[in-house]
Amino acid sequence: MSGALYNRYRPATFAQVVGQEHVTGALMQALRTGRLHHAYLFSGPRGCGKTSSARILAASLNCVNGPTPEPCGVCEQCVSIRRGVSMDVTEIDAASHGLVDDARDLRERAFFAPASARFKVYVVDEAHMVTAAAFNALLKVVEEPPPYLKFVFATTEPDKVIATIRSRTHHYAFRLVPPGALRDHLTSVCTSEGVDVDPAVLPLVVRAGAGSVRDSLSVLDQLLAGAGPDGLGYDRAVALLGLTDGVLLDEAVDALAARDGATSFTVVDKVVSSGHDPRRFAMDLLERLRDLIVFAAVPDAPAKGLLENYSLDQIERMRGQCGRMGPAELSRAADVVHAGLKEMRGTTSPRLLLELVMARALLPAAGSDPSALLVRLERLERRAEAGGNTGPSHDDAAAAPAAATTTGPGPSAGPAQPPTPARVSGTGEVRAQPAPGP
Template sequence: MESPLALYRRYRPETFADVIGQDHVTTPLRAALANNRVNHAYLFSGPRGCGKTTSARILARALNCEQAPISDPCGECDSCRDLARGGPGSIDVIEIDAASHGGVDDARDLREKAFFAPVRSPYKVYIIDEAHMVTTQGFNALLKLVEEPPPHLRFIFATTEPEKVIPTIRSRTHHYPFRLIPPRLLTTYLAELCEREGVSVEPAALPLIVRAGAGSARDSLSVLDQLLGGAGPEGITHDLAVGLLGYTPASLLDDVVDAFAAGDGAAVFGVVDRVIETGQDPRRFTEDLLRRLRDLVIVSAVPDAPATGLIDVSADQAERLVQQANRFGPAELSRAADLVAASLTDMRGATAPRLLLELICARVLLPGADPSESGVLARVDRLEKRASIAGGPPSAAPVREDPAPPTAQHPTTPVTEPETSAPVVEPAPAMPEPVEPAVAPAPEAEAPAAAPAPEPAAAPEPAAPPAPAGALSLVDVRRLWPDIVEATKLRRRVAWMHLTQNSQVVAVEGTVLTLGFANTGARDSFVNGGCDEILRQAAIDVAGVDWRVETIVDPGAAGGQGATPPPRQAPPAPEPPADEDRDDPPPAAATDPGASSAAREAIRSTRPAGPADDDGPSRAEADADAHPDDPDADTSGLAGAELLQRELGAQVIEEIRHS
């Protein structure tokens, strides 16, 4: 049993109506045939595989059809059947390959035979393919014949390089330039052929076939023929097309683009290693990466580009492109595409393609190391994106970077002179009278006077911005979590200690981040101390997302350095005699692991010096590398009552000293 013909031969058009993507050529030719105004010489030019030779054969069939003048051959007469697909051919239609018959001797031989009348048809038609291969002497030999042919003679020149045809020949022909076939039209055509062949094809595989064909119908059919031969019972799948055509898997491109967006160098170079280890061509990977960046640039400028057909991708791929484009700025994408495009030329014939690919990735990751205008614009793009995320709606009140913890709310009369509150907290020995109860709440007014605290409970919160289309998943957040936690360390040391010792990420849904804390005290201390706002600002700086932080109690939660050990239960102290000097029992914050380090320090400042507590890092360890702007970095200048006031919202009514 003989194998079937190639697809491009089985489905070669037989009429002008079957030619796709060349309406600008076929429409005037059909009109000329119908009106019997056909010229004696034509020049068909255009890329390979776009229908030049096929259209020349259709024109010859229409000229010699028994029903001529007619716009399309009838397909029923002897001439039409001879020139049909699989037909024996006609003696009056001569095809010449100029690549092997382009010399002056071949031109003289053609000139001698051209004057003989056709045998069976009205016209003798010469189709000269690859006409640009005819030598100058050969064209000069044909010039007189092409200029003044006998009435029965017609010439059709087909070439991919019309500029190489001498001007004297071109001026005596009607020139019709053919074009590449549009991708959407070619995709529809290939899908119809698959239905005729009875083979299923995944929609995601068709754009790959069209891309491999590069707009040529013949080349696209050749690629489709290869995939049909290798298809299994499930038909032509996306994985089959990627493997046979040598394209980079979409998962690798998604990973490297996501890593670029997050600034994750480890993930970027991990993808490069996977490219090399799986035996893929680094140049092909770079070319596919450039195409992906091109798609992202278009999606960034036109968000509905996949729907309008500006880019030809499947539905699921279009959704991923929109999400990825939202994580970049236009300047960042343009700079990355320029770098990759410029490096493609350098990778030609390179002896170390992996090294060049890694250098490309390093330059994309570090816009700060690029002193050019594109590097500056990329950095400005990042800053503007973060500012737009952090700023929120224009009517929203500005958010303090380190808000003070809220104090207990009591209806008290504000004190206009904060310095008068110092004797209340620390009574002077010379005062003859005890402090009046009406003046006792004075320390409450001291904190707002020194550092006014916002009142989130009283003022309505501004509306949160809608979740971006490229919101981070839980896996992405956990990958970026160490960097986010480290960023909180530069803002506030206590927030960093809570995140590393008492909490862990539980869930991420849109712009809501849920943290689990080991106990209620740790959670309350985190929230009351304003650490959630510190975490929010750090997330904007590192990941470019504006989270609303929610906290829950999760007994199994443990930070990046392990869970906090449970507090030791001290044995009950014996009741001291009434006439002995004794110290007041330590507050609950002294042993609560959830209390902030500064609060515990305030408690310890009222007790005698002794061995360090083991419920967390010592003060020296906590302040070893603290940032100068950290309000919790140095508390040595504050009295114990002031620390209690700032950290716990406590109030010292009266302090009793014993001699």
């Protein structure tokens, strides 16, 4: 079947809108009680259901059984609104119709009664693109519309809608869809499409979609288009999305935990030689470090849904990584990678910067910031708790010269001499006092 997934699985009722129960529940209750307003403002991130909810609201108002919270979907009004051919439900793209002349034309047409529907509905998409002068031209009709006229403004930036318009609307704030709800929705879509998808693929899609249902369906559509006859596997999905393989991330984290420079730079070489973008790898490594920080703070984070849908063996590996690094070291490594990501913007040598990032994360002794000192103290505490006498670490090597200057001479140098006393001169200068003779 042709057509994008986000169009084919566009919700037709409020019950089908994913992750926006706080909005859909309020709208359905208003339709049940008849407490309807003449203007609504739907705001929120892209792809979270604002325009779809506006269409459903228009269908609920004009359905043959309406106003109703559950439009039938088969009557003439419901079908024409869903197809976008209704004469009485008009969607306006404010990005190209946001000027004063467009607002005046809309104002003049708004006072004509609906042709066949119960209400005339104007859905103004990307409402933040409407100029202030155009909003002022609409102000009177939005404030005192005819009884058959409804407005729905949809925007990702509600602060750009002038206050005089916002004050005359009922404002509903949409939000990003939680990963769990989005994963369940994608699972149902895969089942409806009849495609066998590896369960490890869906967390990748959820992460790429970043809480947007439309973006997640677009990513899934791309993956399904490239799926083989045996379905969609994890390796193929990683290659199609350009993400970093989890094995490389595990190797990088294990190298940081073991302070193994050879393995760290080998991982960088694998990233570059396999054609991956070093910046993409750094972003994925930062997300993995974030998950480890959460895991270290909340041991039952996977059960509480604070982490992605990791497999059991991956969770065990991450638990071991948390035990070897500690919260301070994880936090500092994340800060170093985040700073490196900023430096990678526009660079001509991303591999060099990625290698420098790994070197900085490996060597807290080279840093003078408080976080580096905290990492070194944390390592010493872990060594002491583990029974500690395993020899000095790389970070302790810097203290060796200082220790050598404070220890006494060897057996062949004779008995140790007492420390030389000091005296303070009249000018405040500290001078060594000569040692007494034998």
